[in-house]
Amino acid sequence: MLLTLALIFGLCAAILSMTLFDWIKNPSDYWIILVAFVVGFVGFIILMFSTFFVMSLFVSVKKDYGAGKKAYYRCVCRVCEMLLMLGRVKVHVRGLNNIPLDKKFLIVSNHQSMYDSIASVWTLRGFPISFVLKDSLMKLFVVNKFLNACGYLSLNRSNAREGIKTIGKASQKISDDQQSIFICPEGTRSKKYEMGEFHSGSFKIASKAKCPIVIVSIQNGCQVSKRFPFRSTNLYFDVIEVLDYEDYKEKSSQEISDYAYGLIKENLEVLPKY
Numbered sequence: 383m384l385l386t387l388a389l390i391f392g393l394c395a396a397i398l399s400m401t402l403f404d405w406i407k408n409p410s411d412y413w414i415i416l417v418a419f420v421v422g423f424v425g426f427i428i429l430m431f432s433t434f435f436v437m438s439l440f441v442s443v444k445k446d447y448g449a450g451k452k453a454y455y456r457c458v459c460r461v462c463e464m465l466l467m468l469g470r471v472k473v474h475v476r477g478l479n480n481i482p483l484d485k486k487f488l489i490v491s492n493h494q495s496m497y498d499s500i501a502s503v504w505t506l507r508g509f510p511i512s513f514v515l516k517d518s519l520m521k522l523f524v525v526n527k528f529l530n531a532c533g534y535l536s537l538n539r540s541n542a543r544e545g546i547k548t549i550g551k552a553s554q555k556i557s558d559d560q561q562s563i564f565i566c567p568e569g570t571r572s573k574k575y576e577m578g579e580f581h582s583g584s585f586k587i588a589s590k591a592k593c594p595i596v597i598v599s600i601q602n603g604c605q606v607s608k609r610f611p612f613r614s615t616n617l618y619f620d621v622i623e624v625l626d627y628e629d630y631k632e633k634s635s636q637e638i639s640d641y642a643y644g645l646i647k648e649n650l651e652v653l654p655k656y
Contacts (some may be wrong), residue, residue, distance in 0.1 A: 477621030
């Protein structure tokens with residue numbers, strides 16, 4: 383939507399230039415139309431980011447926003463939509479209707495690239511979800527305030543104690559019926575089709591909250607940067623299975639992790655690759 387608005391702004395600027403220059407009858411002056419379009423397009427982008435900056439002044443990175451602020455969540459979703467369009471990524475979704483609507487849950491997936499998270503935010507925009515992100519993202523100017531205002535959590539992979547605190551906060555969000563939690567148990571991008579090892583501690587979020595676990599596979603995220611800008615990428619977002627608490631309550635975190643890993647790996651093997 384944001385990209386569409388930017389294009390509309392550019393088009394309006396181009397039409398305005400034609401009007402001001404009496405519809406530009408000389409072909410040698412057509413460059414004026416192109417310049418006007420670019421100015422309108424870039425002008426909208428500058429206006430958009432200026433608005434985001436002003437909005438960031440009203441939130442803090444130190445405050446806990448619980449279930450998150452809806453206005454900031456909508457902005458993040460729209461930016462993700464724009465990034466998908468700019469990256470020429472088409473998201474194919476299957477099984478979204480299997481996600482429970484009456485309770486909060488933990489959702490886990492593999493992690494090939496940053497576009498996995500971008501596609502997930504946009505695909506799951508209808509659900510109140512907190513994403514567990516690497517702590518470096520929470521240090522980015524303006525971005526950190528928006529992510530915190532959305533209720534997102536940071537995970538310091540190099541500090542075990544801080545990691546345990548984040549797991550506890552995530553579990554509490556589910557227990558308090560604030561937000562569901564999205565986490566990638568690999569902990570980092572694999573940047574390839576082969577999956578990295580799962581960290582079983584991620585599944586303790588569900589065990590502590592006694593909530594459903596939604597298992598998702600995401601395919602072709604690792605190809606976006608390789609195919610851009612000349613080729614589009616089909617990204618596949620599959621909800622493979624939903625485990626109720628009764629299905630795994632007798633299992634250890636490692637057993638749950640191994641089960642989810644096997645399901646995702648098996649599903650990735652049958653999905654199209656580029």
